[in-house]
Amino acid sequence: MPAKQAVTRTEVADLFRRIIRLSDDTIGQNRLVYTPNWVAAQQALIKFAVDQKLTVSVDDYGTVYVDLPGQTTASPAIATGSHMDTVVHGGKYDGLYGVLGGLSALLQLRDKYGQPRQTLRVISFSEEEGSRFPVTFSGSKHYAGIIDVTGITDNAGISIDSARATAVSQLQREPGVSRSLPDLPQSFTELHIEQGPRLSNQGKTIGLVKAIVGQRRFSVTIIGAANHAGTTPMNVRKDALQTAVQLISRLNQLATAPDPLLTFTVGHLEVSPNTSNVIPGQVIFSVDCRHAEDRILDTFEIQLRNAVNQATAPGITTAISRWVSDKPVPLAAPLLAANRVLATRLGYDPVVMVSGAGHDSEIMSRVTPTTMIFVPSVAGISHAPKELTAPADLTAGIALLTASLHQQAYS
């Protein structure tokens, strides 16, 4: 291998380690969108790309676009990338692997073949996880021209508009950066860790994603009455938490009925006032449910709404609101077929699979042919600090991405 490519790989690996260190809080990675950790990570990426003499722009949602301009500037770019945000106490690879794996591929192609025929673009989407504000995929949705996110707040009451304005202006002021929303690309390929156990269980290195599950997220509110823990008789209490735990348990059972592959998660619980000697007056909890078929989600949503309504009692009211409704999405079959040939040529036996995690690819697929490459997650762990992918598997995914970008942008 030419020495230059080895140097490039080491430099990208250094950037990865630097970004990881920026947001490690001893429990896990925390790069919630528009927080100082997130700004520092996007800044590190920008500085690196500017030093590499790549063309860098930042849009008004804080998504970073790194271009290696092609000879035919009139043709749309060939794009890759993923998201820079994490969940709370997340792992090191979710999102960041796709951003820096894309950068590594782009630089290796430049080192080896020089200027591409078509522009190569690496995208670091601002937000995908929905972990800070009640919105998911806002980075790719903005790029795709699908939504305008405004007027929502995080748990601390900070509005997305003010958080975004402050954070994005910091990025747009970085030397060498232009403020723009680039044209949509000719194709989008997202490299990502699998986040589940299939590849690792089967001892396979590469997954090719044919579809992404649909997902719906809800917020359920139970309102009872706060009162004294020592003086209020048990039979007159309006305990919102007792209602919530019974309801959650019932929902967990109901979720097994429509289809064994339906997933159901209550991951967020807010108890108010959340102190030991006061009967909880209010509980808010999240529901996340997913399936590859929308009709299964329809069936479960009806059961969910009925169960929430039936949980009302004298002095207890309930409400439910849906804040995510994403349909299952098929990805581009021709790109998958091309990657299957390339993967086989590289010596892999790829597994064609459905993704149970949501991805920016489901948004990008609405505006351009889109495909995904998965590499194994050790023991299937993700959205947790123990998230891990073996170095050889990380390299394999980047090698396939590099081959795919080469095929698309140089031939």
Ligand SMILES: NC(=O)NC(NC(N)=O)C(=O)[O-]
């Ligand atoms: N790749 C992800 O972890 N995505 C996550 N985020 C969204 N928005 O789907 C998820 O929950 O699956």
Ligand SMILES: [Zn+2]
């Ligand atoms: Zn994630």
Ligand SMILES: [Zn+2]
């Ligand atoms: Zn992700």
